[in-house]
Amino acid sequence: MLEKLKDPGEKTLAFLLLAPAFLLLALIVVYPIGRLIWNSFFDLRLSGGAAKFVGIENYTIALQDPDFWNAAWNTLLITVITVPGALVVGLGLAMLANLPFRRRWPVRLALLLPWALPLAFVGLIFAWFFHTEFGVVNDVLRRLGASEPTMWLLSPKLAFAAICLAIIWKTSSFMALILLAGLQMIPKSLYEAAEVDGASKWNQFWHITVPMLMPSIIVALIFRTITALQTFDIPQTMTHGGPGNSTQTLAMLIHATTIDYLDVGYGSTLAVLMFLISMVVTGFYLKRIGRSA
Template sequence: MLARLRDPSDRLLAALLLAPAFALLALIVVYPIGKLIFNSFFDLRLQGGGNAPFVGLENYALVLQDKDFWNATWNTVLITLVTVPGALIMGLGLALLANLPFKRRWPVRLALLLPWALPLAFAGLIFAWFFHTEYGFVNDLLSGLQPEPTMWLLRPNWAIAAICLTIIWKSSSFMALILLAGLQMIPNSLYEAAEVDGASQWQQFREITLPMLMPSIVVALIFRTITALQTFDIPYTMTRGGPGNATETLAMLIHKNSIEYGDIGYSSTLAVFMFLLSMAITAIYLKRIASQA
């Protein structure tokens, strides 16, 4: 055994070199997920003392019967379905703008970084002021078009719309940065050849840009979808889940049950459902990538 370690084969050497990475991955990913699943089988509460009783699948049955869970899940899915395509479209437009042959590109590219670098909670507070009923910037802008100010954050549908607009503004810059990197990997020779063949700008975009950019689009969609499913900061700072629980997301429901109610077992079960939802969406994207390979 000692001789094999002194002169390892390629397979053994690869295993030895990857062992620290696997150990770190197990420590920061596998163990927390395992602990989360383990806690979901217990009636674990912060207020309780002694050993937490084992309840098996009771927490899972309670979650499936919980109207708040289905409401939060629907809100999360709705925000994801609206903001992910919206951020992709806006991010693609920003990336195409930043990729234009300006003499000085850095101000445009710096502008892409500013929304992405802004803290989520800070962005939520800014847009909560924008959409305020009495002194908000949006109602001031629309004052000539409507007799009474719109109660953006006090009506369920308007509140969801305001949250989605805020998330799209905040996340489109992240999408734009990924897509800009993909645009810069497309050879200019392809566009030069297309121009020689008489292709229009739209034909070049449809036949060259989009197909060549598709891997970057899929990667951007994976990251944006996962973060959309975990949406917490912006809705929390803008509406606190209100009015009522009309804008409460799954992450906010987990926060409420764990921090406010101290029900760790039930919160862990909710987190397991969020994890499964994220993995299901990621699997769909990965299948899409495999079909393109």
């Protein structure tokens, strides 16, 4: 009996070693998500009054709310535009930084700068770029002969395009850093053998670089897609969701509902729906793209 107590089995030992990690995970992940789901079933307002259980009424209201569908559409559209855009730009930057320069550190430092800048600061920079009267973009267009300044952030389509451009500029460096690490893991002997066989640079790219880089591409796409679905800072600082609500995202709608209107119950419902959308998209990546890789 004493020997069993002194020498626990492998399963018991594994449980004891993993227990602190499971407790920490439950504390910082499981409990907040559980609390969020619990609040979504209540009419809970910080402006006053006791919490009232309403069941799935908040979800019914959300699915009939045009503001929710508008924000969801904007969020998905930003994801569809900026994720592939950041991947293409990031791949080009990664391949540029991977070239055999004698001094490559300036190029690699340039990759770090956009990633290191705060999101809100990037939004302010691009809001100034596209300012109607004092913006750099309109100043360049004026020098090229444009007669009237373009109201970039006052037009729904132009404002949306400006936001997507800012997001691609900001996030392409993150993609480039991940892809650069993948490029450095590809053996140079593969390219040397391809050159001996007479393969062109284009064929080497499609038949060596892309297949060998696919695991890094999948990781970059998963992380970037999740953050794209949570887009908040850049459109908030550039347009505040305007004109009207044409550039409002789900995260912005959740912020307005909980912070501005103090409706924690409905805001929690919107957050749960955004969480479900994120899980569906992530599951698609893991099942489809990950399996093919």
